[in-house]
Amino acid sequence: MPREDLARRIAGEITLSDDPGATLRKWRTDFDVSQTALAEQLDVSSSVISDYESGRRESPGIGVVRRMVEALLDIDESRGGGRIRQYARVISAGFESDIVQDLREYPTSIPLETLYEAMDATELVRGDQDRISGHTVINSIEAITRLSSEEFYRLYGQSTSRALVFTGVTRGESPLVAMRVVNPTPNAVILHGLTEDDLWEHAPALATIDGFSLAISNRDLEEMLEDLRRLP
């Protein structure tokens, strides 16, 4: 069923998009598929894909969209189904994939250091626990603007033994405050997209109070997500 859920979501997004072509492209690149490969899978000329993506047809038929989506998922499946599984985790947890950018449960617990390396993160505060068994990557802006309070709870709560990664952080004030309010707290919080100079002055103190590790990272987002997916 996860495949169907994801398919519906992609199809719905493309269908309602102001610019269906751009949305299609977004998903194709997200799945790491070239126009050529997609065209091959669909048994059409590669210019067809380009035409759609460039918006030459403003209202493609439903059939085209369906075929495109299925083809993308087919390709992913033939590669092992990594992307499908990744999105399935986020979706079945009930979140949008643009809010929760990744959500994983490792087969076994790993040292926090391993995560730091994958993210090229610098630790500022060392918490009580130094192993984690999963991580959640949250777009902090989207989360703060779009989540309801119950959803926050669902997202931040039940996060023991995990690391929460916040992307698009400017100072780190809101994520840290949220961690104070919520219970239980994660083992580690990693702020992404800022340098140590930008960090909110009270951040380390708050982390210390609740006993979780705090780190920051400023690596390229896409690359970082890519590496996180490969983790254990």
Add this chain to the structure above:
Amino acid sequence: MPREDLARRIAGEITLSDDPGATLRKWRTDFDVSQTALAEQLDVSSSVISDYESGRRESPGIGVVRRMVEALLDIDESRGGGRIRQYARVISAGFESDIVQDLREYPTSIPLETLYEAMDATELVRGDQDRISGHTVINSIEAITRLSSEEFYRLYGQSTSRALVFTGVTRGESPLVAMRVVNPTPNAVILHGLTEDDLWEHAPALATIDGFSLAISNRDLEEMLEDLRRLP
């Protein structure tokens, strides 16, 4: 945002459907909108709608689908937005609307009897609490076959002061067992779609142990859901 989420979901379902026309019809009737009214909203002839629903065009353009969906939602909004809110509740809780058929939080708590009346239910066991402040209607078959264990937890847990209604029940064994396992338990469980004779023999005993009310109902499903929506 709930409107957009719902719109995407409907659009996705139509786009990927084997029979887009039938799916469109399903949603239109679900929103209680006549072909004529939809056509009027879209400023087209009513035969257009009929043609689409009957499948005369096998691959309608994305634009058509978008306009249809938006029109349905516009109509609902002009009527107060009841359906949108209803689905929004289910969706933002992270479930599919065919698994969770309704999910409500009343503005104020109501006596259990009020719910019984709306469902034409017969109480078999009287629990410790006789008021509820919300209800969740769950398709028991879909739930058992499609939900993961975490999702179960999300659905059944955090259900204090609520009534859980299970539809499509044959004997009531699995819902009652699930209630034993989960914590906290709801104030009431109502099994729908069976008669007292069909009931699993141990059901009343289990309800008594956990102190929740148990009732059964065998009314027509659609009518019942309709009345539940109107509740307080």
Add this chain to the structure above:
DNA sequence: CACGGGGTTCGACGAACGCCGATATCGGAG
């Protein structure tokens, strides 16, 4: 620098869409 891979642009053309209006059926209201 030539070659290949990824992508874009565009003319062309048959097929299918998008919409209309007329006609027809059917069940309920008056």
Add this chain to the structure above:
DNA sequence: CTCCGATATCGGCGTTCGTCGAACCCCGTG
């Protein structure tokens, strides 16, 4: 019995889609 709202069926017609293939661009690499 008639009128009306809701839905279905269908011929018709202008528009757009769906697809191809050829030409072309950029960039990295042997």
